[in-house]
Amino acid sequence: GDSVTQTEGQVTVSESKSLIINCTYSATSIAYPNLFWYVRYPGEGLQLLLKVITAGQKGSSRGFEATYNKETTSFHLQKASVQESDSAVYYCALRDTNAYKVIFGKGTHLHVLP
């Protein structure tokens, strides 16, 4: 089936350190998956961080980057230097190009230590 896997439920990183949040996907019934990262900051609603609709392309926003790798079926989220304000829950998600339904991973709670 179609699914998104985030292996880490929680990640703790010190401020100014680099970050990788892992995401892999399975898209057995989706011909052209679109990939997303959503974020929920404390006290706020879920919001789109970045999206990539073409394999091989990279998306970026607020210093975060993610590359759509079709060979490894991965879409890891990276940041070179995290800030305390990046503490939030990050969700990887996928969707078919012409479909509305989005499939989410279980989320990764990022704690950035000052």
Place this chain on the structure above:
Amino acid sequence: NAGVIQTPRHKVTGKGQEATLWCEPISGHSAVFWYRQTIVQGLEFLTYFRNQAPIDDSGMPKERFSAQMPNQSHSTLKIQSTQPQDSAVYLCASSSDWGGAPDTQYFGPGTRLLVL
């Protein structure tokens, strides 16, 4: 633009009671989605409407849960005979069409339901 509005933000019900959750999508958006979020299951898709018509309810529990969209400005999710395992945050999202294809989903703040 007020974004997606969900009411109430918090709801406490007793076991066996009915709960109705409301969602007002962003004006002009053609699709409305309902999700349920729990610590154990994460974000689960429940159902969605496009142009007020129900399109996919594959995530809805077969019993006790129902969703409607009587007009383009609001949708409701109703849970009959609530059970403690229904306790969750229920999220509503809406999206527009972009060139005939679905655009980004915008989420509301959620309704936190607690069934005692």
